[in-house]
Amino acid sequence: MIYSFKEKNLIINELVKRTLYDELDKDVAYKNFNLNELHNYFSPDKKPQLLNKLYALFREKKFQKEYDELCNILKLEFHTPDTRFQSIPSIRIQMPGDKSVDFHADIFYGHGNNIVNYWMPITKVHGNNSMFVLSEEDSSKLIKETKKLKESVIDFNKKCHMASKPLEINYGQIFKFNSRTLHGTVFNDTNDSRVSIDFRMVVDNDDVGLKDQSFFITDRKNLTKEVTSKRAMLYFNRENKEKILPSQKYQQLICLEYCQDNNLIPVRLETELSGFDYFPTLFHISENCKDENFRDIVVFSKENLPDSAELKRRFNDIAKKNKLIIHYVFQDEIDEYC
Numbered sequence: 293m294i295y296s297f298k299e300k301n302l303i304i305n306e307l308v309k310r311t312l313y314d315e316l317d318k319d320v321a322y323k324n325f326n327l328n329e330l331h332n333y334f335s336p337d338k339k340p341q342l343l344n345k346l347y348a349l350f351r352e353k354k355f356q357k358e359y360d361e362l363c364n365i366l367k368l369e370f371h372t373p374d375t376r377f378q379s380i381p382s383i384r385i386q387m388p389g390d391k392s393v394d395f396h397a398d399i400f401y402g403h404g405n406n407i408v409n410y411w412m413p414i415t416k417v418h419g420n421n422s423m424f425v426l427s428e429e430d431s432s433k434l435i436k437e438t439k440k441l442k443e444s445v446i447d448f449n450k451k452c453h454m455a456s457k458p459l460e461i462n463y464g465q466i467f468k469f470n471s472r473t474l475h476g477t478v479f480n481d482t483n484d485s486r487v488s489i490d491f492r493m494v495v496d497n498d499d500v501g502l503k504d505q506s507f508f509i510t511d512r513k514n515l516t517k518e519v520t521s522k523r524a525m526l527y528f529n530r531e532n533k534e535k536i537l538p539s540q541k542y543q544q545l546i547c548l549e550y551c552q553d554n555n556l557i558p559v560r561l562e563t564e565l566s567g568f569d570y571f572p573t574l575f576h577i578s579e580n581c582k583d584e585n586f587r588d589i590v591v592f593s594k595e596n597l598p599d600s601a602e603l604k605r606r607f608n609d610i611a612k613k614n615k616l617i618i619h620y621v622f623q624d625e626i627d628e629y630c
């Protein structure tokens with residue numbers, strides 16, 4: 293469905309326009325700069341640079357104020373106050389001559405089953421520069437049929453294109469759809485560039501698919517409190533788990549990336565002693581957390597912890613006593629002992 297908001301109250305389009313205008317190396321009056329004509333000002337190879345600038349804007353307070361307000365309007369209209377929304381929206385630029393994005397439903401790419409999608413043009417969109425959408429009914433029929441006939445991506449795209457229609461909307465209108473709805477874009481043979489943003493919302497604890505928990509937030513104020521960096525110990529082992537756990541190098545890479553995404557400062561990277569079956573390093577770091585001033589321990593997986601019930605109990609007791617927070621990156625779970 294298409295939802296309209298009072299476009300004058302939210303200046304997301306102005307912020308995007310100003311950011312792109314600042315990248316111009318030609319002398320153009322701001323009032324004459326039109327996002328539909330982006331391709332007249334920037335060559336296609338400049339697109340990555342423009343997208344980087346826009347993502348930098350999305351991390352700024354002035355943008356987040358407008359975007360959060362928009363999400364609140366949508367939450368009031370369709371959801372509950374606890375509904376989580378994508379912390380940073382995705383931005384797309386499609387210039388004339390730009391290729392298409394294959395038809396897909398977002399569940400194909402790891403978004404949860406019950407996630408609500410919002411697609412919002414910043415420019416007026418029409419025909420082949422817009423997003424093409426199938427009805428929910430046609431989407432489900434076509435997905436079933438394709439799976440049954442094991443059809444190729446080309447055939448699937450052709451069928452989707454034939455059954456779909458382009459969205460003909462403008463800034464101030466948002467297309468709302470579920471993650472089982474088929475959509476895609478085609479070769480842009482119009483004379484207009486398209487700039488659009490899209491984002492998702494998930495109600496309470498609904499499945500977030502393959503996305504990690506930090507992809508969605510309820511409120512940026514809470515987030516700001518949460519994001520003060522905390523010190524964390526990183527713990528690794530692999531002995532006797534070679535078939536389940538990746539090499540230490542890749543455990544480390546993933547855990548370090550996790551720390552970066554979750555504002556954790558790795559104090560130290562500790563590896564379990566090889567040939568010792570009683571996890572001396574694990575117990576040492578969890579006992580001495582106060583001396584080193586951390587409560588967070590990041591491990592790659594629950595499989596990194598002891599299997600024995602007795603050792604597990606001992607670890608739980610220490611974790612409780614020291615109020616530890618254990619992050620399991622692989623399971624995307626956090627055990628907070630308090």
Ligand SMILES: [Fe+2]
Nearest residue numbers: 396397398475
């Ligand atoms: Fe999509």
